[in-house]
Amino acid sequence: MRVIQFREALREAMSEEMRRDKNVYLMGEEVAEYNGAYKVSQGMLDEFGPERVIDTPIAELGFTGIAVGSAMNGLRPIVEFMTWNFAILAADQIINSAAKMLQMSGGQYSVPIVFRGGNGTAGQLAATHSQSFEAFYAHVPGLKVLTPSNPYDAKGLLKAAIRDNDPVVFLESEKMYGDKGEVPEGEYIIPIGQAKVKRTGADVTIVSFGKIIKIVDEAADALAAEGIHVEVIDLRTIRPWDEKTVIESVKKTNRLLIVEESWPVASIASEITFRVQRMAFDYLDAPIRRLMQSDTPFPFSTSLIEAALPNTGDVVRVVKELMYK
Amino acid sequence: MAKSGGSKFSKAQYLKWYESMLLMRKFEEKCGQLYIQQKFGGFCHLYIGQEAVVAGTISACTKDDKHITAYRDHAHPLGLGMHPKFVMAELYGKATGCSKGKGGSMHMFDKELNMMGGHGIVGAQIPMGAGIAFAEKYKGTKNVAFCSFGDGAARQGALHETFNMAMTWKLPVIFIIENNNYAMGTSVQRTTNVTDLSKMGDSYEMPSESVDGMTVEAVHEAIARACDHARKGNGPTLLDIRTYRYKGHSMSDPQKYRTKEEVKNWQNQDPIDKVLDTIIKNKYATEKQIEAIQDRVKALVDESVEFAENSPLPDPSELYKDVYMQEDYPYVTE
Secondary structure, three states: OOEEEHHHHHHHHHHHHHHHOOOEEEEEOOOOOOOOOOOOOOOHHHHHOOOOEEEOOOOHHHHHHHHHHHHHOOOEEEEEEEEOOHHHHHHHHHHHHHOOHHHHOOOOOOOOOEEEEEOOOOOOOOHHHOOOOHHHHHOOOOOEEEOOOOHHHHHHHHHHHHHOOOOEEEEEOOOOOOOEEEOOOOOOOOOOOOOEEEEOOOOEEEEEOHHHHHHHHHHHHHHHHOOOOEEEEEOOEEEOOOHHHHHHHHHHHOOEEEEOOOOOOOOHHHHHHHHHHHHHHHHOOOOOEEEOOOOOOOOOOHHHHHHHOOOHHHHHHHHHHHOOO | OEOOOOOOOOHHHHHHHHHHHHHHHHHHHHHHHHHHOOOOOOOOOOOOOOHHHHHHHHHOOOOOOEEEEOOOOOHHHHHOOOOHHHHHHHHOOOOOOOOOOOOOOOOOEEOOOOEEEEOOOOOOHHHHHHHHHHHHHHHOOOOOEEEEEEOOHHHOHHHHHHHHHHHHOOOOEEEEEEEOOEEOOEEHHHHOOOOOHHHHHHHHOOOEEEEEOOOHHHHHHHHHHHHHHHHOOOOOEEEEEEOOOOOOOOOOOOOOOOOHHHHHHHHOOOHHHHHHHHHHHOOOOOHHHHHHHHHHHHHHHHHHHHHHHHOOOOOHHHHHOOOOOOOOOOOOOO
């Protein structure tokens, strides 16, 4: 199978959907003439023209509100944020307008829109440029939240997001845009709300999502060499998350570790933990564990970054603790 | 200020304005009474005094144009021709309301009438209004979007971001400041160094004018000019429409920030009285015909209250409807 970059997978998803539906357009800072701050939209201006690939001024609140209004009036915008940190300025339009329009209009005005961009830590960018927003947006009814971890999922999920009739928050990573992976030629859609069991195993279930799942994969290999077989679930969709797949796995392994690149308080791990203890309490042979980034604004210095983020060794250690080894 | 003599408009137009504005006035007066009687809850922002702004806008637009406004939004659907019973039922939170009882006073919607809300977050409708216009331009129509907001909302940063893009992209949006001089209890004079709000578009070179909002003809003519400009592809206009709300910001406002004389001065230029004067002076209607209009309006308002009172509340199962378009969305219920 052919191998392409994460950014190319996203671009293919957007371009295919824009060829399919003339109401789909892309808007954001540097998406057109500059070809994308991270080259996700490279070449799209040439193909679709300035009416459909639209450079905006640096005005997140304004252009997000314009996109929401256009979605109420029949269009299907894709809004690119250079990073999700900047989208905090647009949170009013995402949370107060897009997420609530359908309900407050009594079902009359839907907002079919995709908000997408880089999320999470991305090296030495310091605290304001290093935040993860899964829990922040998953908290809000009316939104759907997706976090792909590889090029294949990125393409299939973004196509699903663009076709979805609800507002979708799509969380990528500056650190993943160059990642390569197998992506078949031709069209495919990955349904929203379905997790992927990446690796089967009987000893411990590990739930993760986004780029930090890479340390889980590495730990799984290391543990396998020691005869410990973990089951790895990539959540892919954060809201609504695939509870059934997680519960079924926990009923088999009786042990659960959640690895999340975000702060611990009121996190996705918190929510998963609640649901698992509620639905599978009698199956648990050990307290649920989680590995999170530090409960601090993200640091700048490399030594502090190392201390702030969980690593492969941490995953190996906690899996063994879960097994009382 | 753009003013008008009045003779340019037909008898039918004057009678329509009179009936429409009188309905807004009587409907809102009834809302105020019902609110005090605790017939419905939530906020309640009345449009009394400002009727000419909506009436003059709607008489100058076409039925395919789009409308979005703030939370002082009872008059807009009435002006667009919605039966007042659907507005009243919405205030009561009844299933028969124009937003199925899910929006309330601040969130009146009607897709058939292109009434795209009532929005409760101050100024959020400014970029959304430009976005509605963006979609019209994208689809190649000649329709315009009317985006109304108060002098208070004009102080949100979103206004500047939106003005900049609306001018850069020449969006067919007409920004209407329903300038009643008070952001809740804070006057324009206390919140800005530049009290002439028509200048707010200047740094974007947005065409603008101040309009006498107590004179429906003046509003109509200003809106018509702005529509013509937008439909030709020339982009937005900012209209600073000077009006006044006779009542408080909401029902809980003691109004200590203004004098009774000030209110009285504005009431002396009442837009409905002026239209009625024109009708009487020009013999557009007999006394009997005017009474018939008044009776019709009263009957409509009474019918609305009865309808709202007798309508059912939403079934509890509605709680999990209209949140997502996806019909089988798996809500977390514990």
